[in-house]
Amino acid sequence: MIRRLPLLALGALVVVLHVFPISANDLWMHLLLGQDILRDGIPQQEIYSYTAAGQPFVYHEWLAGVLFHFLDALGGSTLLILLQPVCVLLTVGLLYGLCRSLGADAHITVLVLAAGIYVSSFRLFLRPHLLVVPLLAATLLLLQRLRSPGRWTAVALLVVVQVLWTNLHGSFPEGIILAGLFGAGEWARRRFFAAEEKEAGLTPLWVFALVPVVLAAASLLNPYGWKLLWLAVAHPVDPLFQARIFEYFPPFSAAFRGTRMFWLFLGWLVLLLAGLWSGRKRLDPAYLLPAAGFLVLSLWMNRAIPELVMVSLPLVAVGLSTQAARLTQLWKPLLVLALAVSSVLAFGYRFDSQTVRRFGLGIDPFTPVAAADTLQDLGFSGNLFCSFPYGSYLAYRLAPRARVVFDSRTIPYGTDLYQQFRDARSSLEGFQRHLARYPVDAVLLNFKLDGAPDLHGFLGNSPDWGLVYFDEEAVLYLRRSTATAALLDRRRIVCANPVLFDQRGIPPELAAQCRKECGRLLAANPDAVLPRFFLAAALEAEGRLAEALSETDRLLASGVRRSYVHRLRATLFQALEQPQKVAQETRTADALERR
Structure with a gap:
């Protein structure tokens, strides 16, 4: 048994490296396709997007889709995640x-x-x-x-x-x-x-x-x-x-x-x-x-x-x-493997300076779960323009009521559609050409990947579009129509709008409305960073400094390290007349911005 300890240590390394939250965006499309194959047979044409609907589609990974769907039905995301270390x-x-x-x-x-x-x-x-x-x-x-x-x-x-x-x-x-x-x-x-x-x-x-x-x-x-x-x-x-x-x-x-x-x-x-x-x-x-x-x-x-x-x-x-x-x-290979296991558990598996994969279960926070929940709650149906990594998950959650612009597959789309989609995500001019070509009913973008300021500015200011959800990754706009006008009047986010946010803070006369909007957003996603930041800013505008500071404490306790959070904390400590903490928070914000 003792001689097998290096093999057991190797197995432990495999487990800590490959038990991590689901981050593969194309898994969701495989789950959807696997489910539909068991119901309707092998697909021959595209049915999940509004841009390539009816195009021939060869699903060369059909057996993987069926296997993934079977495991998901049997044990959910946990069993799917455990497939990773089993294969390795x-x-x-x-x-x-x-x-x-x-x-x-x-x-x-x-x-x-x-x-x-x-x-x-x-x-x-x-x-x-x-x-x-x-x-x-x-x-x-x-x-x-x-x-x-x-x-x-x-x-x-x-x-x-x-x-x-x-x-x-x-x-x-x-x-x-x-x-x-x-x-x-x-x-x-x-x-x-x-x-x-x-x-x-x-x-x-x-x-x-x-x-x-x-x-x-x-x-x-x-x-x-x-x-x-x-x-x-x-x-x-x-x-x-x-x-x-x-x-x-x-x-x-x-x-x-x-x-x-x-x-x-x-x-x-x-x-x-x-x-x-x-x-x-x-x-x-x-x-x-x-x-x-x-x-x-x-x-x-x-x-x-x-x-x-x-x-x-x-x-x-x-x-x-x-x-x-x-x-x-025997102790030499054991020592090497023990150090490797400890390193992965402590620091994660690092891809580059900013991307780290950590041991755990569940779904990666990048996945737009709360945004999809919001669309379901709104009873959305129609064409959904979305960020590239979001397409498969949204199709999985919302098909057949909704069709996406693009997803992680490339076979049914081809080079021309991909280029059109890329242009629409990267510039306002390209997006407006897309709107002229296709009827779009909702837009779900990623702040980091779809960061064209003029595109977000257009959607945030246009009377034809209303912001209904956002977090630190995703921002969701609904198009105003006869069917959605009453809904937008109730659910549109006006005050807690990250696209239109003024660095001078929330005006006191809008603070109550901002708190109400943030409460709705946090009810949909309690871990969302930006809505909680806006809530803290609204409390600060109302002079409720201790409550505002408590909300920023919750952000820091959850591991959030954002310069704008520390800037707000510096403002709060200045109002509380604590100059040493003001200096400390300012230095932290400066360091984060330099990084």
Whole structure:
């Protein structure tokens, strides 16, 4: 049991890295599609948006959608979240068994797996791509088993894995590529590195040549036939993906280079080179060629980095096992893993300077839950223009009564619609062109991602639009019509309007109305930062300084660090004649603004 402690510590690292609130915005569309597939069958055309309605739609991840919907119906968000560590633990188990069968040291393998999982974790979250990682590991393990004669069971299992992969995620050609490169490497090994081996004791090479063909044929077992094969090839080279979708950016592009993920990727490349150098006398071309192929793929688009890690991991583990004598004491790998687990629990998993993923359950605060609740409460139906990350969740919550402008899918939209949508989000002129083209009944924007001041100013000042909800992320406007006029007269937010807010504060004559509006907003979302700030500002305008200070205390206690909160606190302390605290709050606000 004691000897298994490093494996248990590795399992703990996997759990703390992959149990975190749901943040994948496209999960919600998969849940909706999975539900509709069980009711109506595989979709053939787009029905959830008002911009691409009726367009052909190939849902290449249909099986993942059904699986996600089943888990959600069975155990809600908690069971969905637990799928993440389960998939990664399965991957770890398969790769550990493979590395050990190749002669890698147990302690070295555990540490290399820990490094590989940590590097890959930025892509391992709740979306169909997560399901690919154990399938990739299973494919590699089955190809290794195929080296022994009489292993036709391995071929049959490879076919099963490939069929599952094809219907779970569009990256299934990687299985065919992996089999082809492994077979080519096996041929090179026998031709140049192990010519003395007797052919009678080995699987014939023609079997390795046949496997990629069989897997390609197996990939046709999907609801769309050969169209899915074409889509899987054309999808990654689409200019829309290459130019706009972050996961398709090369790792050395300017956008990716500025992230912590880039440095983790470089760290793995260094580890790979160290493994190749240490194990240079026992390199296996059957693993070297796939590693080279997936390195090229990962240099083309960063979404393939986890696949590179998994495919090259046996090379690293076997190569570094030449240094195993330095890790004979059990406490060394345990110490490394304990520090890694403690670091993730204390500081989270950091993507860049501002984005941190923390251990926990539930739904990420970025998701517009309260805004969708408000739309449901209003009985909204019609066309909903929204920020790009919001589309899938809003379709999940509001379809079929509401149709969104765009969501996390790209297949039914195409480059032209995406560009029109991007222009409408980024400028008032583009938004007005969109209004002339489509009837829009509501607008839900993100303050940070859709920050064009003239667009927010237009919606905030126009008599045709009324603000009905906001928090620190989302702002919701409803269009005035015959059906919504009475509703807007009751629910429109006038005084606590973040778009029209005057830095001089809330006028005393509007403070009571502002408090009433903030109370309604906080009833919908008690954790909302901006409404509570406005409530504090309204209390300050009425001279209720202690109550205002109490509201800002609640914000600070919840972990909020915003310069405008500290500016308000400085004003409150000045009115309370506490100059030392005024100076302290001012310094904190200045520091936050400089950051």
